Amino acid sequence: MSLLIRLIDGNLFPQGKDLQIANAVAKTYKLEVFTTADGCKDYAEVSVKIKPGIIESIDPNPATNTINVNYKLNGVSSAYLMVLGPNYNTISNNYILDTNSNQTTINIINYRIGIPTVSLVVNGKIVDAKTLVKN
Numbered sequence: 001m002s003l004l005i006r007l008i009d010g011n012l013f014p015q016g017k018d019l020q021i022a023n024a025v026a027k028t029y030k031l032e033v034f035t036t037a038d039g040c041k042d043y044a045e046v047s048v049k050i051k052p053g054i055i056e057s058i059d060p061n062p063a064t065n066t067i068n069v070n071y072k073l074n075g076v077s078s079a080y081l082m083v084l085g086p087n088y089n090t091i092s093n094n095y096i097l098d099t100n101s102n103q104t105t106i107n108i109i110n111y112r113i114g115i116p117t118v119s120l121v122v123n124g125k126i127v128d129a130k131t132l133v134k135n
Helices: none
Strands: 003-007 012-014 028-035 041-047 053-059 066-073 079-084 093-096 103-107 117-122 125-131
Touching: 053 117, 053 125, 066 079, 066 117, 079 103
Parallel strands: none
Antiparallel strands: 003 012, 003 028, 028 041, 053 066, 066 103, 079 093, 079 117, 117 125
């Protein structure tokens, strides 16, 4: 049996349990779900929540001297990166982000060798984190 999903605004999507909508807005969407075999249909509402930000990548990783952190912020007024040393045993350093940009460079030469954590903090809450290998 094949299923089709249609947003009530008319866009049709093939079957699948994961649905991605480009440029989605945080709101509730009404869906129409129907089978192609007999046309039986039902309706469902799905709430879309957009994360305030994500770390897209850290490059290079592993790294020795500097890293480029690519990030995406979604309508936030302030954010920063927190780099916490290996095994959480060193003091963290914070790097304020330009909310109109999507990349920052961090000098990691003075960090100890190991696997520090790079966390994205928005409105005082960690919203994403990635590990970094420091050589």
